[in-house]
Amino acid sequence: xxxxxxxxxxxxxxxxxxxxxxxxxxxxxxxxxxxxxxxxxxxxxxxxxxxxxxxxxxxxxxxxxxxxxxxxxxxxxxxxxxxxxxxxxxxxxxxxxxxxxxxxxxxxxxxxxxxx
Amino acid sequence: xxxxxxxxxxxxxxxxxxxxxxxxxxxxxxxxxxxxxxxxxxxxxxxxxxxxxxxxxxxxxxxxxxxxxxxxxxxxxxxxxxxxxxxxxxxxxxxxxxxxxxxxxxxxxxxxx
Numbered sequence: 161x162x163x164x165x166x167x168x169x170x171x172x173x174x175x176x177x178x179x180x181x182x183x184x185x186x187x188x189x190x191x192x193x194x195x196x197x198x199x200x201x202x203x204x205x206x207x208x209x210x211x212x213x214x215x216x217x218x219x220x221x222x223x224x225x226x227x228x229x230x231x232x233x234x235x236x237x238x239x240x241x242x243x244x245x246x247x248x249x250x251x252x253x254x255x256x257x258x259x260x261x262x263x264x265x266x267x268x269x270x271x272x273x274x275x276x
Numbered sequence: 277x278x279x280x281x282x283x284x285x286x287x288x289x290x291x292x293x294x295x296x297x298x299x300x301x302x303x304x305x306x307x308x309x310x311x312x313x314x315x316x317x318x319x320x321x322x323x324x325x326x327x328x329x330x331x332x333x334x335x336x337x338x339x340x341x342x343x344x345x346x347x348x349x350x351x352x353x354x355x356x357x358x359x360x361x362x363x364x365x366x367x368x369x370x371x372x373x374x375x376x377x378x379x380x381x382x383x384x385x386x387x388x389x
Binding site for chain 1: 372
């Protein structure tokens with residue numbers, strides 16, 4: 161099973177709303193990622209969690225707040241977003257640092273976010 | 277600064293043609309290079325390459341890595357309309373003690389019937 165599950169698939173929110181995106185994997189992966197992808201652009205890394213600790217924050221604005229409650233779950237809390245934050249948000253996971261020979265990163269289906 | 281560059285940016289071919297997509301990279305602490313196909317949803321995994329000169333093959337798709345010249349190619353033979361997609365190259369590199377994946381800009385392939 162190489163499945164990363166994301167919910168919701170679609171989300172429309174106002175600029176004053178608070179919402180969350182959720183991601184789950186049961187592959188025993190120890191690294192989890194949030195990417196943002198705008199139309200016709202490649203995925204841009206936002207956050208990396210390694211062994212449930214935030215290890216990379218790519219200078220993401222504080223209106224995006226990640227959380228890793230346990231090794232299988234990754235959330236992205238959203239508050240006071242701007243219309244330009246509308247994008248596809250992709251969660252991904254990989255084995256992490258346990259292997260020396262490289263890891264495959266597996267993506268979820270993504271959450272389409274529209275900020276109005 | 278780490279970077280991954282893909283070429284061409286877009287390509288239009290006819291069914292049955294063979295295409296070669298390129299990915300070059302400059303990163304510190306390279307660990308692997310991955311190819312993905314993205315249609316309307318999330319990227320789907322194609323290949324992971326870690327060693328130079330060893331071709332990975334899956335049906336009509338194949339890929340090879342050159343770690344000396346810092347590039348990889350993805351070949352698609354006998355293209356079909358279902359191959360139309362964006363092909364993404366990602367390089368796994370280590371930074372601040374953690375591995376992350378740096379994506380190229382992608383190559384948009386359109387295969388005409």
